[in-house]
Amino acid sequence: KEYFDCPLDSQSLGRNTWSFLHTMAAYYPETPTAFEKNNMQSFLNSFSWVYPCGNCADHLRKHITKSPPTLNNAKDLSTWLCNTHNKVNKRLGKPIFDCSAVFERWRDGPDDGRCDFS
Ligand code: FAD
Numbered sequence: 001k002e003y004f005d006c007p008l009d010s011q012s013l014g015r016n017t018w019s020f021l022h023t024m025a026a027y028y029p030e031t032p033t034a035f036e037k038n039n040m041q042s043f044l045n046s047f048s049w050v051y052p053c054g055n056c057a058d059h060l061r062k063h064i065t066k067s068p069p070t071l072n073n074a075k076d077l078s079t080w081l082c083n084t085h086n087k088v089n090k091r092l093g094k095p096i097f098d099c100s101a102v103f104e105r106w107r108d109g110p111d112d113g114r115c116d117f118s
Contacts, residue, residue: 014056022081023106025078031073041071048060060084063084086099
C-alpha cells in the first residue's frame with residue numbers, strides 16, 4: 001500500500017506556518033527596496049485573507065489594520081511578527097516568547113552550536 005502523510009490539523013498547520021513566516025521575516029533584506037517592501041506588504045495582506053483557518057485569518061486582518069507590519073528591515077519585521085504571534089499566544093494561554101531572541105530562534109541558532117549541522 002502506498003504511504004500518504006495525513007492532512008494537517010490546525011495545530012500542525014499553525015506550527016508549520018509560523019515556521020515559514022518567522023523564517024521569511026528573518027531573511028527579509030537589511031535595506032529592502034520599495035519593490036521588496038511592497039511585495040511583503042501585499043503578501044501579508046493576501047495571506048491574512050487566504051490562511052485556511054477562518055477565525056485565525058479574521059484576527060490577523062484586524063491586527064494588521066490596527067498595527068501594520070514594520071517593513072524597514074529584517075529586525076523590525078521579525079519583531080512585528082513576534083509581537084503578532086505573541087498576541088495569538090496570549091489568546092491561547094501559551095507562553096509569551098522573548099522577542100529579543102527571535103533571530104537566535106529563527107536564523108542564527110544558539111551560541112553553543114547545537115543547531116550547526118554543517
Ligand atoms: P506555535 O505557536 O505554533 O509556535 C511554534 C514555535 O514558534 C514555538 O515552538 C516557538 O519556538 C516559536 N514561537 C512561539 N512564539 C513565538 C513568537 N512570538 N515569536 C517567534 N517565535 C515564537 N490557533 C488558534 O487556536 N486560534 C487562533 O486564532 C490562531 N491564529 C493563528 C494565526 C496565525 C497567523 C497562525 C500562523 C496560526 C494561528 N493559530 C491559531 C495556531 C496557533 O498559533 C499555533 O500555531 C498552534 O496552536 C500550535 O501551537 P504550538 O504550541 O505548536 O506552537
